[in-house]
Amino acid sequence: MDDSSTSFDRPFLYDRSGRRYAVTDRRWRGEDGTPLALSPMPGLTPDRIDTSERSLWRYQAAIPVPPRHRVSLGEGCTPMLPLDWNGLRVHFKLEWFNPTSSFKDRGVAVMISHLRGQGETRVLEDSSGNGGSSVAAYAAAAGIRAKIIVPAATSAAKILQARAYGARIELVEGTRDQVSDEAIRQSEQIPYASHNWHPFFLQGTKTIAYEMWESLGFRAPDNVVLVAGAGSNILGCDIAFSELLEARQIDRRPRLLVGQPEHWATIADAVNGIDPRSRGPRVPTIAEGASIATPVRLPETVQAIRRSGGAAVAVTEDQIRAAVRRLASRGLYAEPTSGVAAAALDHFLADGTIGPDQTTVVVLTGAGLKSAEKMATLFGSDIDPDEGSRA
Template sequence: MTLLPDCFCPADGTRVTAESLAWCCPVCRGPLDLDFAPTPASLKSLKGRVNSLWRYAETLPLAAPSISLGEGRTPLVELREGICAKLDFLMPTLSFKDRGAVLLIGLAQRLGPRQVVSDSSGNAGTSIAAYCARAGLPCTVYVPEGTSAEKREHIRAHGARVHLVDGDREAAAQAARQAADEPGGFYASHAYNPYFLHGTKTCVHELWEDFGGRLPDVLVLPVGNGTLLLGAALAVAELFGAGLIDRRPALYAVQAAAVAPLAHAWEEGAEDLTGPIPMASTFAEGIAIPRPPRARQILRAVRDSGGRFLTVTEDQIRHAQLDLASQGLYVEPTAAAGWAAAREGLLESIPPSRLRSNGGIAPVMVPLCGAGLKTGPARST
């Protein structure tokens, strides 16, 4: 077996060995990063490889596991002139979370825990449950009481135990962490475990390949825990560091106005979350995260890219979902949040210096991350 990279705490430098079941820094209890700096393969060398995210093997910290369900390599479609969508809701469990879950559970399979524990508002839990089923690992998913019945049923269908938590998304996370601290527990956290980020980054590696070695000027990404945005930042850094792109795209982070802690911090010019977090009900349950553990990293990644934060209202999310459905793309409200931001004159608001003629490449990309079949339409409350 290939050696696994060690983890380290980006806040204080504490190291955690690859064989450890520790899910956070033992000193500050913060999330971990990987001591891993891969070099992507050239476009030419990708020809003829497996048609999944594992074609980017050089950039992944884990050898292709036996639990792969063929995740990755999702299509691109044009939504409007200048704006394209990546259809990540066409993954095996109908969300982009499969990109991270296959690495995370591949790691768990290597470490052999007694129990896999996760927390989720639905999509991540379904994905973790599916890959645990594939790996033959017992799994418990803690979900907040407001999680849709459809998503809870999807999790149970894969043989996982669903533990309904009386409270919000953060309450579910706290319950899962407490369970994960029990001996032999593996916390399959898409927020804390860096393997997840190294899976989600493959979305951008695919964009780079599909666009012939180039990237759009702006990536518009829904953000709750920030796993897709931070994965995108990882991929951009890898491609730029290897000299495979000559310019980094701007990362535009989208939050629901009802739960927008990062957008508020951005407006205040803060480097981290500060003060009380206002909370209200939102259709976009997947990004309704009041205190994302990687908040500081998310804010820095957006700032360093030359991007910005955007917020969208409940009406804008609902109308964006209906607009996508009218184009043949039925996605959940959370997935529609990015399009809600992009369709509101985003191209006109982007500084001209960010946009350039790029050989026919749409300058803006929006990922559609989860299928509408999981939650149904966004309705007025």
């Protein structure tokens, strides 16, 4: 977020070169080829929250989409569950309570609302799963045709969900970044509703931070622990807490503490000054939603972490698997991508980054049901085939 771009009266888009564009401009990136950001919105005060609305649209005053264009399936207002974790009270934000069972619904709801307001009748998205499912759902709700390009190795459950909403699915062999390259090529013909590129997606993800603030009695937590792939939750939190600081509703930024799978830790390595090549060849991770080698907003995510006084860590596959099992033992059936955040929590507790008297929120991004095949590798061998007949 560029604080020098403050303009509350007339919001605008801008690229890394500083060139400005109207919010009505039908573009998803700048003329310089870099991602676009929206100029800062005025931060909310408690009296501007629409408490009659039980969705993220209760923060309509901070969302730059006119109510008449709104597309909603009831996203947001997810539970924030306090649990004892290593003897400390930690809050877990359960994002699978969103309509398609992942946090992506926040950003997609706002992005699709904006695109509908622009009169779009079809959209293109590329996704490893959750983003595609979400775009398919909200496009269906908006009466917009959707095409989703996904890696061939994507979870069958996620592909099935997107197909169920009526989206056209195209499978592409190769890495997540190769899938993105193909989507960018096709974006010459189809409007690109990319959850990684489109600036209005971040205007939806920022509502998770507003919910933390409201749930904690209009106070900021000390720490927010996040898993990062492209970093949209990092940037969403940075935007919202910056807006709240500007509105004098909080007096400090929460530290953003980030975890990534060790072979896909581009953001963490950039924060820590590590050459990613030192990790050797990239190998598949059970946390498929975080396997992004080249986040398009890498400089911005690194700046957001550092601005918050936060930190980032790479976690191993064994640590991710152990974290998923531990979450499940507490009744939280989180997909392995979410397990990265729990593994990062363990790391930051162990090294003293998170102290015993601090308020910490851990964001669990999606449900285990979205990654049935990956969850089966963790729990399938533990199932007694005769257990159901004895119940």
